[in-house]
Amino acid sequence: MTEPMPNAYVPGKGALAPAEAALVERRLRLLGPAYRLFYETPVHLVRGEGVWLYDPEGNAYLDTYNNVASVGHSHPHVVAAMARQAGTLASHTRYLHETILDYSERLLATFPAPLEHVMFTCTGSEANDLALRIARHRTGGTGVIVTENAYHGVTLAVSTISPSLGPGVPSADWVRVIPPPDPRRLGPDTGAAFADEVRRAIAELTAAGIRPAALIVDTIFSSDGVFAAPEGLLAPAAEAIRAAGGLFIADEVQPGFGRTGTAMWGFQRHGVVPDMVSLGKPMGNGYPVAALVLCPEVVADFGARGRYFNTFGGNAVAAAVAAAVLDVIETEGLQENALRTGARFAEALQSLAARHDALGQIRGAGLFLGVDIVTEGAPDSALAARVVNDLRAARVLISATGPAAHVLKIRPPLVFDRDHADLFCERLDTVLTVLGR
């Protein structure tokens, strides 16, 4: 298990201007000790537009990390929809209103049958928490299987299935972890081997007298280190959990909404239809809207026996904003752009890797890329942290992920174009050249 946020600001390490030092001190005083800031020298932001973020001096930072502002920071179409709906009606799901239904029809049309219901939440954590409740109700089991460095959110239940939070956050006897597929050892039996891990975890749960309720997987293994291959990997694992009476939950909070390029949803790359799919981050381009998409059969008894109401989840403003986000994805061809720009970006990084030993394996799908930072082929988390901080000094925002925190996680807004990719590579080239790597 790793230190949870390797690139977090450490007091006294970076050089801070007086105004930013004062903000850091105020945050600590007001927000307490649990928050973390990115970078040795934290970035103070006042405005965003497209792929750019700006500090108070007007300096522009290239955002290569933000999958929340997925259609671009402060997109005018989304902002207008938000303002229009907020100025008209901002009520909740206990009154009749068309907007949530119009949006649900459009959203569900992007899912294969039988994923035909959507329940709204405000955060990805709530969506996963609800998924666990429904899985337990449906299966009568409690056991949950997750990958070794997974992150699924902040509630009591989902923090318990988020080993990437580190040893300071307790796990539970109903959780079993399995290794994600090793991207350096992919072969025709990778999917079968991953399913074997699921079966091993099921056997462990069963031996402990715990019935399995679910396998939950981030379909691009974001916090495990960005593993997009091989396609089809998740299908045998889903079969394995279903054979044991459990459900397969796809966490699409990171890869969803077109980011992987070839598909709207990450699970579609794996030839599998999940029982439930959690959505979040990019869904509202910054407005807190998230959801759980699910098969009617899975939720039928849960719904009959108990009510579901989420005060802000699916409110009229959330629905209007989410619809505007879909408009932009469609009209600006952002899934297509993720595919095209992502492929070109990966190629540019490959040619950079030919000149810099520090760059190891490059992998991903669409505009979700992972780059191993290595020394003599071995993961080098200290170097990765150096690169992340030096890129920040060069006004390119990025972070690192994976259990050894040595994987550059490249996940820009989907309006990223080839010039932005070139600029990123140029700055990475300079940073590595200065480091002599």
Ligand code: PMP
């Ligand atoms: N699942 C995954 C894969 C995530 O990356 C996150 C957020 N980082 C969540 C769930 C939780 O979402 P939220 O922060 O909106 O609660």
